[in-house]
Amino acid sequence: MFKTFDPIKNKTLRVIDNEGKIIAAKWMPELTDEQILKAYKDMLFARQADLMTVNYQRQGRIYTYPPNYGQEAVSGAVAQVMRDDDWLVPAFRELGAYLAKGATLQEMFMYFMGYEDGSIFKNAKNFAPISVPIASQLVHAAGIGYEIKYKKKDQVVYTFVGDGGTSEGEFHEALNFAAVWDAPVVFIIQNNQYGISTPVSVQTKSQNLAVKAIAYGMKGIKVDGNDFFAMTKAVQEASEHAKSGKGPVLIEAVTYRKGAHTTSDDPTKYRTKEEEQEWDKTDPLNRFKKYLVEKKLWSDKEEKKILPEYKKEIDRHFVAAENYGEYPLDDVFKFLYTDKPDNLKSQQVEHERYLKWKEGK
Amino acid sequence: MFKTFDPIKNKTLRVIDNEGKIIAAKWMPELTDEQILKAYKDMLFARQADLMTVNYQRQGRIYTYPPNYGQEAVSGAVAQVMRDDDWLVPAFRELGAYLAKGATLQEMFMYFMGYEDGSIFKNAKNFAPISVPIASQLVHAAGIGYEIKYKKKDQVVYTFVGDGGTSEGEFHEALNFAAVWDAPVVFIIQNNQYGISTPVSVQTKSQNLAVKAIAYGMKGIKVDGNDFFAMTKAVQEASEHAKSGKGPVLIEAVTYRKGAHTTSDDPTKYRTKEEEQEWDKTDPLNRFKKYLVEKKLWSDKEEKKILPEYKKEIDRHFVAAENYGEYPLDDVFKFLYTDKPDNLKSQQVEHERYLKWKEGK
Amino acid sequence: MVNAINQALEIKLEQDKNVIVYGEDVGVEGGVFRVTEGLQKKFGKERVFDSPLAEAGIAGSAVGMAMAGLKPIIEMQFSGFSYPAFNQIISHVSRMQNRSRGNFKMPFVMRMPYGGGINALEHHSESMEAIWGHIPGIKVVIPSTPHDAKGLMISAIESDDPVIFMEPKRIYRAIKQEVNEDHFTVPIGKAKVVSTGKDITVVAYGAMIREVQKAAALAKKEGIDVEIIDLRSIYPIDRETIASSVMKTGRILTVHEAPASFGVASEISQIAIEEAFLHLEAPPKRLTGFDTIVPLPKGEHHYAITGDKIFYEIMRTVKY
Amino acid sequence: MVNAINQALEIKLEQDKNVIVYGEDVGVEGGVFRVTEGLQKKFGKERVFDSPLAEAGIAGSAVGMAMAGLKPIIEMQFSGFSYPAFNQIISHVSRMQNRSRGNFKMPFVMRMPYGGGINALEHHSESMEAIWGHIPGIKVVIPSTPHDAKGLMISAIESDDPVIFMEPKRIYRAIKQEVNEDHFTVPIGKAKVVSTGKDITVVAYGAMIREVQKAAALAKKEGIDVEIIDLRSIYPIDRETIASSVMKTGRILTVHEAPASFGVASEISQIAIEEAFLHLEAPPKRLTGFDTIVPLPKGEHHYAITGDKIFYEIMRTVKY
Numbered sequence A, B: 001m002f003k004t005f006d007p008i009k010n011k012t013l014r015v016i017d018n019e020g021k022i023i024a025a026k027w028m029p030e031l032t033d034e035q036i037l038k039a040y041k042d043m044l045f046a047r048q049a050d051l052m053t054v055n056y057q058r059q060g061r062i063y064t065y066p067p068n069y070g071q072e073a074v075s076g077a078v079a080q081v082m083r084d085d086d087w088l089v090p091a092f093r094e095l096g097a098y099l100a101k102g103a104t105l106q107e108m109f110m111y112f113m114g115y116e117d118g119s120i121f122k123n124a125k126n127f128a129p130i131s132v133p134i135a136s137q138l139v140h141a142a143g144i145g146y147e148i149k150y151k152k153k154d155q156v157v158y159t160f161v162g163d164g165g166t167s168e169g170e171f172h173e174a175l176n177f178a179a180v181w182d183a184p185v186v187f188i189i190q191n192n193q194y195g196i197s198t199p200v201s202v203q204t205k206s207q208n209l210a211v212k213a214i215a216y217g218m219k220g221i222k223v224d225g226n227d228f229f230a231m232t233k234a235v236q237e238a239s240e241h242a243k244s245g246k247g248p249v250l251i252e253a254v255t256y257r258k259g260a261h262t263t264s265d266d267p268t269k270y271r272t273k274e275e276e277q278e279w280d281k282t283d284p285l286n287r288f289k290k291y292l293v294e295k296k297l298w299s300d301k302e303e304k305k306i307l308p309e310y311k312k313e314i315d316r317h318f319v320a321a322e323n324y325g326e327y328p329l330d331d332v333f334k335f336l337y338t339d340k341p342d343n344l345k346s347q348q349v350e351h352e353r354y355l356k357w358k359e360g361k
Numbered sequence C, D: 001m002v003n004a005i006n007q008a009l010e011i012k013l014e015q016d017k018n019v020i021v022y023g024e025d026v027g028v029e030g031g032v033f034r035v036t037e038g039l040q041k042k043f044g045k046e047r048v049f050d051s052p053l054a055e056a057g058i059a060g061s062a063v064g065m066a067m068a069g070l071k072p073i074i075e076m077q078f079s080g081f082s083y084p085a086f087n088q089i090i091s092h093v094s095r096m097q098n099r100s101r102g103n104f105k106m107p108f109v110m111r112m113p114y115g116g117g118i119n120a121l122e123h124h125s126e127s128m129e130a131i132w133g134h135i136p137g138i139k140v141v142i143p144s145t146p147h148d149a150k151g152l153m154i155s156a157i158e159s160d161d162p163v164i165f166m167e168p169k170r171i172y173r174a175i176k177q178e179v180n181e182d183h184f185t186v187p188i189g190k191a192k193v194v195s196t197g198k199d200i201t202v203v204a205y206g207a208m209i210r211e212v213q214k215a216a217a218l219a220k221k222e223g224i225d226v227e228i229i230d231l232r233s234i235y236p237i238d239r240e241t242i243a244s245s246v247m248k249t250g251r252i253l254t255v256h257e258a259p260a261s262f263g264v265a266s267e268i269s270q271i272a273i274e275e276a277f278l279h280l281e282a283p284p285k286r287l288t289g290f291d292t293i294v295p296l297p298k299g300e301h302h303y304a305i306t307g308d309k310i311f312y313e314i315m316r317t318v319k320y
């Protein structure tokens, strides 16, 4: 597969077309109907959660949030392949993957409401916290990959970055380290065409992003990131490749951010309606659904029935997050060090003294 | 040329063999016999200066110095193509190029003796100071390239980095910026096989270093860096390409550091005599000389005659540097800002008060 | 303040073809805080443009531009994302003039929003001015009013020295002030006495000035007369204004959002004791952020320094 | 000191399979100062190895290793080349524990030689400990003797908190001292009273301790009794030891190589006035590097802080 889709040839791995028809059966991943249906429903759930979050934000009930809308197949594919033991080292636009890893929506909501406690992820094993400084998490993935190799564990690291993030020096260093170490890391670029307002054409002159793999002597592949099947196939093969000691893999998932960069962003400033409509045709859920309906695995009726359940479930998480309660003063000081330095202790005491005075006023 | 030697094919541009015989006349650069002879003599001079500097260092007359021994053809080729107006943004192992730019040996000696005044380079136009933090100078070259384009000037920037330096994030960002801006920059990697004790194989898994150009959508070429003619040809074409607005070029000059990393390094710790002897056969001056002798442009006799002159000239510069004189206190404070802040003024006054007290003791 | 800085950029772009503005999303978008809004339209894509997402590349290419004679003004989208450029700042921006013995000037301006109080994600709330101030060879400026922002920005652009221009994002749009539309400058390195008083000197800058003013009003009611100094330049630091104020009041409190240890306040205290030890009636005090990471929004109120808390600290110092 | 640190690394490599040592040229070469000499031979290339030349990659991969349960000890070849890793330190190393509410520990040690006095090229002589000290979430350690170097290094490796371990390269081989060959620790966060005295407290660390000792000997001849405090940890800083010393002596001088403004000395002075204002008989003083770049070797003597100059400053403070 890596040969056929050598990124230097600028080919794109695609399995189904925009109408959900299989156009390259050869690359269809082996999945049971149950798995396929579950993947769709998980993506549907993630989309619903995403859309509702944007709404919560409009209601002023949550702070800035980076929507995943339109990019669900990328996380959906990783969710499909990733095992319990594998590592997930995220950027911040991979909701479906977090949920698959065992993170809860409540935690995610708490994080974006401004609770560090939203980063505890009690049931998510080997899940790194969301990383805000672009591309800086990729080097962590390389280091984790080293640990896996050193300890001869049977694990893979999945790590994410955006198209914009490929410009950062840390992108370069991460891929290079992982390659030199033959670390079992799958790097996934979500090429959603923009870094905030900046189009990919301003980020790089390379013919595609997957081709950057060549600079590190690693395998790279460009994939239709809105095609769940193609993405799953690519992630499967990449994961096999990485696990077998042949080194890391770079996947460029070509997708589109249908929503705003974050809830503070207004995309009409930098892109046209026409462009958006063009991409709408490739919507990952629509395509997937058409495939399922055709196969009689799913129907509008079922979708109509399940969506209200999803909404209720999502809202339940949201309300739980909203009711999480106080952020105690001690939590500001508690976690920086394993033992609290005197400076921190006395600063806390001083502050408490002030609070007492204030109360007394 | 860039097509023929597309780095993905892992071919190396080479014009003469180790015996000085032309093996690829097609790529012979157009040079007059005078130019060729001058180039050789300049390289000979640079080598002589380099060898003597190592000796001065052994005598304790100069501090740490990074020898160029064995890499003279790379700078020699750039010296051949670079014009007065062009920019040179060096790393620290390009002595021949500095001299061609108008820097004097005296200045170079002063720098390595520990005078900042050695970085003034009175007669070297558009010559950036030596840059110690690996790869950090490359982004400067991209910015200068932007200025050239913006001002529509007829200039090229030549900038250098080592094989080790290709691992740094700033290498990545520099090449990417220059490419996105179509900046007229020629990036030259002196692949001398080591970054201190670390072999290229630890730096990267890419099949060669020139191939990294693909990640930036720019032209790249791997060249026998010990072949003056091949290097000159490559630099000529790269320079033309860059100047014509087609974007930057990456040249990998394959060479060998025959000496130590610096005068504090001991290469026997990390490489074998056999390896050194193997590379000795490719020595850039030997090959060049064989070519010249064959062509009757040069002889052992002439070389024997000229070397003492060179030595005298070099020593004259060295002695001038040694006699440069005091480093006045004021020079510590004078150049950080265009106007000296009060803090610096009072620190200087305080220090002078102490000096007076000390004298008085 | 957003408009005032925008004006300063516009004036200098107009006056000087060597002025270039770039950074992430500063072109089409006009910056995430709209500080560069409209400039690309007016001056074209060659002079005001979006760069790749790479801070070392942005700062480092600006070093090259400055060496070649341009006057780059770069934006770091948030100060919390300036750190990939740290190597360029400490290794080159701050050193190029000294290294080349003045042969290369460094007319370099790096703008960046900093500070807390906007309910932001991680890395969007920090105040690391002390780190920049400790690096020899750069100037560090923080305005607290639109007027000063404009005048200091014009000074920064016109200076051949590198200037790090930190913009208190919390008050980007909070302070309404008529700003002279013409070209004017405010000198870098001079603090401003915002209001005179005889009982205590309070030194602050950026978004803290407003809080100090609230505290001063509270103190006034208690009969305490506060002299407020807006530092404006972190470096060079205006020793003289601090010294003469504390010699008068005998008491000094420094307020900043940044962590306490190795922060700006310690330096102000040191200056006070160096310049006015015998006039001191109380130990020079500091009221600063904790030595912690700024909490995410739900906990940020614990960290935030309010007028109330400043008032409390003023009273403690006065009663010492 | 080189041997002492080497011993510490060897002991921990021996004891704990999770300990990993890497960085530029630390493997085959044993580091440019030979601190890791022999370790690769003994523990193999998987545990002690050369990395690509990329500091962000080194520090960042160590973050990942620490998250996964290893205990990486990385080397920055010189502190002047640690800055490409600055983003990793301030954005992740210092924050991962707090961010994850302790879910991920950060047993991370970053070693690096720092400071002047070895006639080195540019960027090889600086002392930027204040910058690291100002970043919440990391510990910063500087030993001044082989014994402390070993004990502190073992503490650093055994700690689940990230430690920046700065090694005063000037005294790498200058101080001969028998060091206990076994495992022992020196606690991080505790200063050491090197010699007791009653007239003045001098706080210093790293290579400056030796100079302070010379100065104290000179002062002794003048009848002045100097109490020397070796800070050892820049953060957490030992307020108590400073406080009790200055309460006794009434006078305090801090000495460091780093620039004055926003340096460690101001913090020590601030602590002294916070803890012992009423005991002070003279203003807390500092004797530091200038606010300049460390000159190249031919000018470095202007910048260097000698025993003589410390003596001069001690006498000025005592006579205040």
Ligand SMILES: Cc1ncc(C[n+]2csc(CCOP(=O)(O)OP(=O)(O)O)c2C)c(N)n1
Binding pocket: A093, A132, A133, A134, A161, A162, A163, A164, A165, A166, A190, A192, A194, A195, A196, A257, A261, C024, C053, C077, C081, C084
């Ligand atoms: C180092 C750094 N610089 C700047 C930012 C501000 N910022 C947040 S998201 C973003 C754009 C990211 O674009 P991309 O990598 O394509 O990811 P996307 O948001 O499209 O998923 C920027 C510039 C940041 N978070 N980190």
Ligand SMILES: Cc1ncc(C[n+]2csc(CCOP(=O)(O)OP(=O)(O)O)c2C)c(N)n1
Binding pocket: B093, B132, B133, B134, B161, B162, B163, B164, B165, B166, B190, B192, B194, B195, B196, B257, B261, D024, D053, D077, D081, D084
């Ligand atoms: C950012 C940075 N890291 C580390 C060093 C220390 N150092 C000086 S030279 C060198 C090796 C450079 O190797 P290479 O790039 O191959 O250049 P060469 O010395 O072989 O010419 C290193 C690690 C440095 N100068 N800058």
Ligand SMILES: [Mg+2]
Binding pocket: A162, A163, A164, A190, A191, A192, A193, A194, A195, A196
């Ligand atoms: Mg994107």
Ligand SMILES: [Mg+2]
Binding pocket: B162, B163, B164, B190, B191, B192, B193, B194, B195, B196
């Ligand atoms: Mg090399």
